[in-house]
Amino acid sequence: MAISRVKGTRDFSPEDMKKRRYVEGVMRSVFESYGYEEILTPTFEYLELFLKKSGEEVLKHAYIFKDKSGKDLILRPEVTTPVIRFYVSNLRNRPHPLRLYYITNCFRYEEPQAGRYREFWQAGVEIIGTNSPEAMAELIIMADDVLKRLNIKHYEIRIGNVEVLKNLLSDVDDRIRSKILRHIDKGEIEKLKEYDINYEKILSIITFSGGRNELEEIAGKDMLLLMDYLDDAGVRYKVDFSIVRGLDYYSGIVFEIHNNKLGAQKQICGGGVYSLGELFGFDIKACGFAFGLDRVILSAERENVLPEVSERRFMLFLFDKKYYKKALEILRIVRKYYKCEMEIMRKKIKKSLEYANSKGIDFFIIVGEEIEKGYITIKDLKRNVQEEVPIENFEEYIKNL
Template sequence: MQRPRGTRDLVGEELVGIRRVTRVMSDLFRRYGYVEVETPIFEHLELFEKKSGVNVVNQLYAFKDKSGRWLALRPELTAPVVRLYIEQLKSAPKPLKLFYFGNCFRYEEPQAKRWRQFLQAGLELIGSAKPEADAEVIALAYHAIRELGLKNFELRIGHIKALREVLAHAGVKGEAQDPIMRAIDSKDEARLDDELNKASVKEMDKKMLKMLIKLRGSDAIEKAEKAVTHISKAKAAVENLREILDYLKILGVEEFNVDFGIARGLEYYTDLVFELYVGDVQI
């Protein structure tokens, strides 16, 4: 009997290393005032259908229990933790700081560094829309990498709201934006063109969006501000990103790259986004 495809057994130094990572991250999160929470491995299927996005829904391990209720193994942890907040912690003092670790499950093609069962870590800072709050979350990820002693890492920071406001200006609003955002996330230009055509986006607006998602590096903020100066909400999003970056420097984060091409495939991403890479592996 062999283990299921896309899974792995953990023994010896590999398991020791994983335990060290969770210990270092837990200690760091607690120093910043975060409290650990844990949610069930399975939830009602509806939770992920509503909150996790079509890409994740297509990879769910879903099943009916003996009472005929549709359940799913959790594919990610943000939606369950938000469900926990709504059910039990909504009246707690704000801002509310939570962190978590847990195994998640997605039916995707096994490949290097990706598994159908994987350990996810994360945190939520709920109840503050201030740029300082966003900066704190990024700083925690950055300092976790530093404390773990990882080298050759890259921190990329973007702002999805700037992209969404450009699309709204082009007449594409609400859920109609999601296929376009997923196309941007895929880095597939042909797919992006196809989704923009389906949404009847004008050539001028296509050009602006494509220019924006290619902006990277030290002058990306200035170029983005000029590009969206006539779209007030998009300009406000870029200015918000500038404020976050200023607070990041105060928190000791100096090594990062601005990248307006980050567009996560999960629908609950609406504003600031960031990615961390160690070598060519996204973590």
């Protein structure tokens, strides 16, 4: 029995990686076009970093271990907290706002399921220095932009504010409050009656469907402003105060994006205003979001919107190793413009052509005795024609293919 993969992890084939790199590439180019810069933090951190603010749920499912010196370490279950650590220790004297992004793997020990893995990828952004409605608008517009550029259609943006419920429950014990919030998140409205709280008020908020005035009263001006910005941007969204983010550090306006083409794990993006600064003794205004990269890829697959990217590919076949040096020269020229591989299995030309054909290679370059007269044979496998090209015209010839 061969050694198998660890549960909840995946191997990615060349085909998988093409899809992943494509989706990542779209995210990267959108993020960068908004002026965000890429960073990366370590795969593991001291456990301490995540103890205070990530919340029980995240820690319960974390990979926690000791290193050889007995220090408690954790594989990052999310990236926002490490980014803030990085910020506090090294980036604080940069001009604000800081716009940062990352695309990297995270780890949680949970039961694997459709769209849920123990090693998964997050593509996230953070704005440090402000949590203004303008900043939140930028985030949501940008997230929407990414999905639009990927041609994903079946998504829904929901906007809420965790402060509203937290304020309403401010005099409730911490533990009870998180229980109540969990009921709200799950839609277990009936259970709320069991608690000593303003049931009617909470119910009216989580089932909110009123107009601007009421909304302003409940959520404040910022929420209204954000909604105006999103309207101007043509971003469609729903207001939903029952959104309770799983991470405890969220502290204001939050949003989630779901794709209803997905199974049980529908959420493809989540974010909002958070307060992590107090962890380091500062008041840092910040907000951000993260895409679940795997789920976005899954969405793109389900909606069948991944483009077929075709690129010209070459292969060089060498008849005699005495022309190896010539072949290298030719390869150097071809590789300035195209992908070109070389035959290295000592195959006969027939087998080599079979290989090239089954790999979908477009042009087959043959280096044989004609090289002595200064000619290179180029065979167009798709059109089944071949030509002998003088070596001095070779570069010009392939450039114009």
